[in-house]
Amino acid sequence: DIQMTQSPSSLPANVGESVTITCRASQDIRNDLAWYQQRPGEAPKRLIYSASSLQSGVPSRFRGGGSGTVFTLAILGLQPEDFATYYCLQHNTYPPTFGGGTNVE
């Protein structure tokens, strides 16, 4: 299985700040990576697909980047509703695997 190592696991931040989350794949996954946001009690919501494409309806302050083995999710100017847990997902190879999550708090 491809391992997805996400960092940091916890990210203290304040409203208005910009933060970056990193995901590293154990092997080259091209740009077959998505980012998800999950609020407590809710299903994950896709923010970014194909590493850098913004999902329709998602604010432009979310920016995805990277390819190969290193990927980033940047949130430019945190809003109160952005405090949540974020996961990366690789879907290059079966089985699809998620990173361990980053709690933006």
Added chain:
Amino acid sequence: QITLRESGPTQVNPTQTLTLTCRFSGFSLTTDAVGVAWIRQPPGQAPEWLAVIFWDDDKRYSPTLKNRLTITKDTTSDTVVLTMTDMDPVDSGTYYCTHTPRLYASDTGSHYPGSFGVWSPGTRVTVSS
């Protein structure tokens, strides 16, 4: 608009079989490259992919759980059923079904999984006697 909703028991006893049904609308499992996947999430942990079934009845399973999982589809009722045998307390968590495409890599000539765009709300399953 694509929607999915799962149904099934909220509690099962250890060693029992869990059967979950996903009812969907807004797409058809007779359409090329369309699939439905199951994903679970233990409390406080990351999601874990379990299985997927595609329009042509192609099925893939998690290697660590494949001996316990069966996924089937019914195109007349727009449902996908997941069964998991020999349930254990560590299988407790929230179970989701999702819409997903099957993608094709022209450079390798092989199919590979798509990501998960629309999710069901999730159903919490507890394994305990």
